[in-house]
Amino acid sequence: MNLFSAVRLAFGSIMTNKLRSFLTMIGVTIGVAAVIALVAIGQGTQRQIRSQIESLGSYLLTVNIRGRGADVAMTYREARDLTSDLPQVVAAAPVVSSSVTTKYGTREHDTNLLGTDQNLAVVRGMDVERGRFLAPLDVECRQRVAVLGQDVVRELFGFADPIGQEVKINGISFLVVGVLAPQGTSMMGSGDDQIIVPVTAARQLVESSGVRTLYVKGRDAEGVEVVTAVLEQRLSRRFKDPDAFRIFSQTQMLETVTQVTSTMTLMLAAIAGISLIVGGIGVMNIMLVTVTERTREIGIRKAIGARNRDILRQFLIESAVLGSLGGSFGIVMGLLLARLAGRAIGVTAVASPLVVGGAFVFSAGVGILFGVYPATRAARLDPIQALRFE
Amino acid sequence: MIRVENLVKTYRMGSIEVEALRGVTLEIARGEFVAVVGPSGSGKSTLMHLLGCLDTPTRGSYYLDGSLVSGLNSDDLARIRSRTIGFVFQGFNLLPRLTALENVELPLVYQGVNPTARRLKARECLEEVGLSDRANHLPSQLSGGQQQRVAIARALAGDASLILADEPTGNLDRRSGREILDLFSRLHRAGRTIVVVTHDMEVAARAHRLLRLQDGLLVGDERVG
Numbered sequence: 293m294n295l296f297s298a299v300r301l302a303f304g305s306i307m308t309n310k311l312r313s314f315l316t317m318i319g320v321t322i323g324v325a326a327v328i329a330l331v332a333i334g335q336g337t338q339r340q341i342r343s344q345i346e347s348l349g350s351y352l353l354t355v356n357i358r359g360r361g362a363d364v365a366m367t368y369r370e371a372r373d374l375t376s377d378l379p380q381v382v383a384a385a386p387v388v389s390s391s392v393t394t395k396y397g398t399r400e401h402d403t404n405l406l407g408t409d410q411n412l413a414v415v416r417g418m419d420v421e422r423g424r425f426l427a428p429l430d431v432e433c434r435q436r437v438a439v440l441g442q443d444v445v446r447e448l449f450g451f452a453d454p455i456g457q458e459v460k461i462n463g464i465s466f467l468v469v470g471v472l473a474p475q476g477t478s479m480m481g482s483g484d485d486q487i488i489v490p491v492t493a494a495r496q497l498v499e500s501s502g503v504r505t506l507y508v509k510g511r512d513a514e515g516v517e518v519v520t521a522v523l524e525q526r527l528s529r530r531f532k533d534p535d536a537f538r539i540f541s542q543t544q545m546l547e548t549v550t551q552v553t554s555t556m557t558l559m560l561a562a563i564a565g566i567s568l569i570v571g572g573i574g575v576m577n578i579m580l581v582t583v584t585e586r587t588r589e590i591g592i593r594k595a596i597g598a599r600n601r602d603i604l605r606q607f608l609i610e611s612a613v614l615g616s617l618g619g620s621f622g623i624v625m626g627l628l629l630a631r632l633a634g635r636a637i638g639v640t641a642v643a644s645p646l647v648v649g650g651a652f653v654f655s656a657g658v659g660i661l662f663g664v665y666p667a668t669r670a671a672r673l674d675p676i677q678a679l680r681f682e
Numbered sequence: 683m684i685r686v687e688n689l690v691k692t693y694r695m696g697s698i699e700v701e702a703l704r705g706v707t708l709e710i711a712r713g714e715f716v717a718v719v720g721p722s723g724s725g726k727s728t729l730m731h732l733l734g735c736l737d738t739p740t741r742g743s744y745y746l747d748g749s750l751v752s753g754l755n756s757d758d759l760a761r762i763r764s765r766t767i768g769f770v771f772q773g774f775n776l777l778p779r780l781t782a783l784e785n786v787e788l789p790l791v792y793q794g795v796n797p798t799a800r801r802l803k804a805r806e807c808l809e810e811v812g813l814s815d816r817a818n819h820l821p822s823q824l825s826g827g828q829q830q831r832v833a834i835a836r837a838l839a840g841d842a843s844l845i846l847a848d849e850p851t852g853n854l855d856r857r858s859g860r861e862i863l864d865l866f867s868r869l870h871r872a873g874r875t876i877v878v879v880t881h882d883m884e885v886a887a888r889a890h891r892l893l894r895l896q897d898g899l900l901v902g903d904e905r906v907g
Contacts, residue, residue: 596769597764
């Protein structure tokens with residue numbers, strides 16, 4: 293018997309028990325749908341986080357200083373000089389940060405203060421929507437000027453123009469000179485809920501004026517590696533402790549995130565896979581019933597010349613068709629589910645053809661795997677016993 | 683065609699051993715029409731299963747077309763059933779979900795004949811039993827006599843040289859039964875070897891040779907008709 297007519301035969305017997313076949317397939321359908329939906333959402337999340345990291349700016353290095361003993365930070369000048377002699381560095385921005393309360397008129401807003409210099413805009417790829425960013429002179433002359441994030445503007449000014457207005461930061465007046473373009477939310481917190489002032493002017497506002505973060509933008513991938521090595525060396529010498537600081541490169545972050553989300557996706561898929569196994573057991577159960585019901589048919593087929601392997605093949609194909617049919621429905625349902633759930637949690641689900649194809653093959657495989665035992669039982673039936681069966 | 687020597691078949695029923703056949707020796711030549719008769723429990727069904735290669739003897743040897751069949755494995759037996767033997771059962775044993783034509787095609791499917799050729803052959807066989815106008819009917823849409831004729835067409839389709847029939851008229855009224863017997867006589871005249879197991883003497887009367895079985899032994903072998 294050729295494969296095509298065998299598959300047609302299998303379809304025929306599946307269609308004779310429509311409800312039963314449908315209920316059996318639901319098990320596989322749910323399993324496949326769960327795998328597809330969860331993997332699609334997992335991969336969507338991964339892609340989203342990656343693009344957030346990439347949007348931080350390419351060839352970015354982040355140095356976090358934890359310090360050693362009482363020596364917990366560097367001065368601005370010290371931090372700036374750390375990379376000023378390196379030709380591989382495009383720009384470096386030391387940052388001091390603190391939580392502050394801002395006030396305009398009667399409105400108050402708690403936000404995050406970054407004390408830095410003009411280089412931060414270059415390093416982090418920040419655009420100014422209105423006004424200007426910090427200038428070198430602001431830093432040199434300790435100008436009390438501030439650049440506000442979108443959220444801060446909305447909270448303090450509503451729809452009014454903040455440029456040229458004075459805001460009070462922890463009670464000290466600062467002149468608003470610029471508003472940042474929307475930054476979006478990233479792993480580093482909201483890029484919109486922050487206020488940026490010259491590092492020199494920030495000293496009055498933060499408890500510890502030390503620089504604990506340094507952003508460095510390298511010229512290229514190679515440059516980033518060189519700079520990382522040099523920084524490691526210089527900081528180790530400075531703090532006499534390799535654990536006093538940490539240097540993250542964007543590549544490293546991407547790798548970490550990819551690793552974490554991949555593990556998460558795999559775990560979700562594995563959990564969903566369990567339901568696929570349950571579905572497979574359903575297939576096996578119904579195949580056992582089918583074999584018993586069709587004992588007589590098996591006897592007749594054997595009497596007129598079917599070999600054991602012909603019977604085995606017939607029932608294996610039937611359970612494979614059952615499995616892959618359930619799988620096909622599952623793929624459609626899973627894609628739909630991924631899109632709906634993705635919309636609900638704000639992630640664009642990514643359904644790779646590999647996963648979809650894999651799920652189809654796997655569901656057919658589940659059908660075959662769980663069909664082996666019933667089909668073997670069918671194949672081993674004694675033709676005389678089978679013919680007597682009523 | 684058939685030669686069996688000292689055929690013994692014992693079944694285990696729990697702790698009791700039942701001897702269904704206790705040493706049967708016989709020969710059937712090509713082209714013979716043989717009826718096997720005997721009371722129930724005489725071993726005639728067992729003999730039929732052994733002759734039909736559905737079962738293997740406990741002892742003794744069975745030569746079919748000159749080659750030893752007893753002791754072959756199940757795949758080889760299946761091939762012999764497919765190529766040389768056609769069964770006609772009391773209960774017709776057609777597959778209910780297949781049309782008459784598809785049922786007749788079935789032996790050819792397992793012989794690996796291509797679809798076009800087997801459709802042609804199946805039509806010929808249905809024609810031979812006078813049912814070409816019922817080719818696309820399901821068994822449930824056919825009368826008992828018609829179903830049995832489909833079953834005979836199926837036995838012919840595989841080009842079986844030996845047709846084994848087990849009470850072929852047992853489920854039929856007298857008129858359809860007679861039609862089936864006429865069909866057997868015609869097939870016999872066309873040169874087929876036919877072995878019918880029955881306890882209906884009208885059926886046995888059509889045969890040219892009568893084998894009597896009793897208590898698992900051959901007690902009579904006579905030429906009739």
